[in-house]
Amino acid sequence: MFSQSSAQAFSPRKKGKTCARGPTFLGFLCLITLGFSTPCPFAPEAARAATADGQSQTIVADNPLAAEAGLDILRAGGTATDAAIAALLVLGLVEPQAAGIGGGAFLLHYDAKHKRVDSYDGQVTAPAGSSGRLFLDKSGAPLSGEAVAVGGRAVGVPGLLRLAQLAHQDHGRLPWSALFAPAIALAERGFRVSARLHRAIAEDSFLLSRPATAGYFYGRGGRAVGSGDRLHNQAYADSLRRIAEGGPTAFYSGAIAQNIVSTVRNDRENPGFMTLYDLESYRAKRRLTLCIPYRIWRICSMPPPSAGGLALLQAMSLLGQFDLASLPPNGPAALRLMTEAERLADADRALFLADPDLVQLPLQRLLDPVYLRQRAALISPDRSLGEVTPGLVSDRFAAMPPQPDTASATPLSVVDQWGNAAALTASLHDPFGARLMVDGFLLDNGLADFAYTPRVDDRPVANRVEGGKRPVSSMVPTMVLDRQGRLLLAIGSSGGAGSIGFVLRTLVARLDWGLALDDAIVPGSGLNVIGRKVDRWIGATDPRRNGAVLAD
Secondary structure (H helix, E strand, O other), X not given: OOOHHHHHHOOOOOHHHOOOOHHXXXXXXXXXHHOOOOOOOOOOOOOOOEEEEEOOOEEEEOOHXXXXXXXXXXXXXXXXXXXXXXXXXXXXXXXXXXXXXXXXXXXXXXXXXXXXXXXXXXXXXXXXXXXOOOOEOOOOOEOOHHHHHOOOOOOOEOOHHHHHHHHHHHHOOOOHHHHXXXXXXXHHHOEEOOHHHHHHHHHOOOHHHOHHHHHHHEXXXXXXXXXXXEEOXXXXXXXXXXXXXXXXXXXXXXXXXXXXXXXXXXXXXXXXXXXXXXXXXOOOEEEOOEEEEEXXXXXXXXXXXXXXXXXXXXXXXXXXXXXXXXXXXXXXXXXXXXXXXXXXXXXXXXXXXXXXXXXXXXXXXXXXHHHHHXXXXXXXXXXXXXXXXXXXXXXXXXXXXXXXXXXXXXXXXXXXXXXXXXXEEEEEEOXXXXXXXXXXXXXXXXXXXXXXXXXXXXXXXXXXXXXXOOOOEOOOOEEEEOOOXXXXXXXXXXXXXHHHHHXXXXXXXXXXXXXXXXXXXXOOOOOEEEXXXXXXXXXXXXXXXXXXXXXX
């Protein structure tokens, strides 16, 4: 049975007993995220996360229209995987700055019958003709962020639809074509532009540089489409109809594929190297899920090429050596422990992580309890570690140098009537990806997640560019199970490299301090989460975004 202590950890406190509301909690997150001397940019109001209870099925998504599409699929007898795919196709229309069929994704699936967590890798890949010099200029110096991000150079082969196909084969219930109907209908009849999308368009300085995006996102006189304007996308509806009828093959070959390749290779200012072969040969992959014990629970997350999953599990393992429950929630001592645990995990992440199909990774050693106890012994609650170095696991690689991180993603959490769940995070990398639009959807610039510099001090960087390789990503869909293997939490964040810290702090807030979901995710983190509340589900979404929680 579910123990009393863990049951309390997953039951929300009464509204009169909120331990993490307002400026205190926001200030804490600013300190841990941005550094002790950095002013806090978060709004000072103590906004509560949007929440909803579900008796048997719940979905949390970054846009109400996507959540409605997913709930309709659940009500029609669809599974969590069916609902996640349908919602994501809508997000590609209404939140195009974050994700879409022109990008990649990672998915965790919880099988309630077998109490198993499966991992699906739909990360983008580098075209076969790519090399370590992809992001270097003629002198061998790394290019600027703009020269990398905008245009065809950094476009990776999209993986989202192949991931959807693989997961649907394993866990879908409704016909493939049924999952496309909500997005097709919405694209044809039009949708109201959200204030968030309007701001993203108005603040982007590159959308006007390419004719397709300028024509879609801007009106006469170069005015960004306004909040509340109705936007139609017949080209997207036509593309989805082809894929609904012909399966993902209609995307990875034929007219759509030819248009993708032409757009990437013929970009006037920054052409890329993708070929039809790159698209036709793409495959999504099942991966072995990474899981660790934490107190009385089990935490599971994505394996590489997600760097986020391993970094999260490492940091949580380090924190497991300390009695966080005895510390005041969000107090200085707890803050210090979490900060240092994240720094140690990040040092290992920058050195060791890459595509496991092309680089031999020391994963077993990095999650070895003895190694992690040694790393945890470096942490003190009252003094800083100072300069943090990776563990002495391997000397084969050089650490990946710092480079721009503007990643944007969209997380989904879904639980269906059978108790199965999906935690999916999808991304185009930068907001609006490469700012290249093809047949109604945007292309990613996910190759910018590779190291710009392939070698440092005569040693290769593990995450360097190579043909057919998948770049590491900070996307970190995560699940928590109880002792009986029952799902307790499905969570994801959209904050780029910050996603790891946001998920970590939410896990600590829930598992160690027993805070309610809406208190645990209140900062501007892009968190979408579903947690068990006795025999029901409660969903919550970051209140400062455009998310929605819907439940039956």
